[in-house]
Structures are given as structure tokens and as C-alpha cells.
Amino acid sequence: MLKLDAPRRGFEVRAISDHDYPESECGDSGPGWSWMWVSTPFNSQYVRGQFTDRVFKRCRTSHRDMEAFVRENLGDSHRHWSTAAAAVIRGATVQEFVLVCSSDWAIASYEVRSGRSAEAGTAFYNGWVGAMNVDPRRAFAVMGSQAPVLMPWA
Numbered sequence: 001m002l003k004l005d006a007p008r009r010g011f012e013v014r015a016i017s018d019h020d021y022p023e024s025e026c027g028d029s030g031p032g033w034s035w036m037w038v039s040t041p042f043n044s045q046y047v048r049g050q051f052t053d054r055v056f057k058r059c060r061t062s063h064r065d066m067e068a069f070v071r072e073n074l075g076d077s078h079r080h081w082s083t084a085a086a087a088v089i090r091g092a093t094v095q096e097f098v099l100v101c102s103s104d105w106a107i108a109s110y111e112v113r114s115g116r117s118a119e120a121g122t123a124f125y126n127g128w129v130g131a132m133n134v135d136p137r138r139a140f141a142v143m144g145s146q147a148p149v150l151m152p153w154a
Contacts, residue, residue, distance in 0.1 A: 025061050026054045030112035033062035033095065036121040037069065041106040042143055049125065051118040059095045059109070066107060078104055085148045096153040098128050103143045110153070128153065 026032070033056045038049035052069075056062040067089040074082040081101040088099060092109075100106045110124040128151070132139045142149045 021054070021056070021061070021065075025058070026056045028053075028055060028117060029114075030055050030116045030120070031114045032057050032112050033059040033109065034112050034118040034121060035062055035066040035069075035107060035109045036118070036125065038106045038108070038125065040103065041100065042103045042139065049121075051121050053118060055112045055118055062109060063089055063092060066109060070107065074105065081105070081148065088148045088150050092150060094150075094152040096124070098125075098151045098153060100142050100145075100149045100151065102145070108153075124153070 034052055034054065036049055036051045040048065052065065054065070056065065067086050070082050070089065071086045074085075078101065081104060085099055085101050085107070089107075092099075096108075096110050098106055098108045108121065108124060108128070110121055112118060112120045132142075142151070
């Protein structure tokens with residue numbers, strides 16, 4: 001039975017996006033939107049993820065930054081997944097979601113409440129892990145998909 005591991009201490013917070021944004025578009029704390037990337041999200045022993053260090057004022061700006069990260073940083077090693085995932089992110093109409101690309105990686109968009117930092121993604125990710133652990137068949141179906149799976153979150 002699949003049992004995902006939620007991080008105990010949270011994830012690494014780094015500037016994983018190379019794009020500059022004016023202060024009017026992003027800051028260090030909410031309210032706003034942010035995103036995170038998780039390598040091997042279905043690993044039952046160790047989960048490695050990174051947050052962007054930014055909180056964007058608008059959800060669409062956050063999604064554009066996330067899409068650029070996928071195209072520019074994941075394309076060399078995961079060309080098929082990065083191209084397809086960038087298209088899914090670009091067309092996403094939901095604000096909070098987890099986008100899973102096989103068992104290789106997942107990327108998530110989430111709301112950051114007032115006064116919180118991008119590290120709010122730890123709780124968001126842990127909620128997704130809990131939902132996946134309720135029905136392991138769903139997790140196996142997502143892992144086996146041949147296309148990125150967008151999982152809206154509310």
C-alpha cells in the first residue's frame with residue numbers, strides 16, 4: 001500500500017525562479033499566491049521539495065512564474081513532461097492545484113494568507129498527501145498517467 005511521507009520540518013525555501021519582478025507584483029509575505037516544486041512526490045521514505053521565495057500579489061503572475069520554471073529548469077531532464085505541464089499551467093482556470101507528472105515531480109499553486117510566507121506550502125502539500133493516502137488507488141492512477149494530471153484544490 002502506498003503511503004506518502006509528509007515532510008516533518010518543511011521544505012527548503014530558495015529563489016528557484018530567475019525572473020525579476022517589481023515590488024508591486026510580489027513580496028515576502030501574503031496575502032497572495034505562491035508555488036512549490038516537489039521531486040519524487042510518491043517516495044514513501046523521503047520527500048524533497050523547494051518553494052519559490054516569493055509571494056505574488058496576483059495568482060496569474062504566480063502561475064506565469066511557475067510555468068517559466070517548468071520550461072526553463074525541468075526541460076532538459078524531463079522534456080515530455082515539462083512541455084505538457086507548461087501547457088496545462090498556462091491553461092489552468094483554478095487557482096489552487098497540484099500538478100503531478102508521473103512519479104517524477106509535482107508542482108503546486110497555493111494561496112498564502114496575510115502575514116504568512118511561501119512556506120505556507122508545507123501545510124498545503126501535507127493536505128494533498130493526506131488526500132492521496134485516503135485512496136491509494138487514486139495515487140497509483142495518477143502515477144501511471146501518461147500525461148500531467150491537474151488536481152484542483154479547494
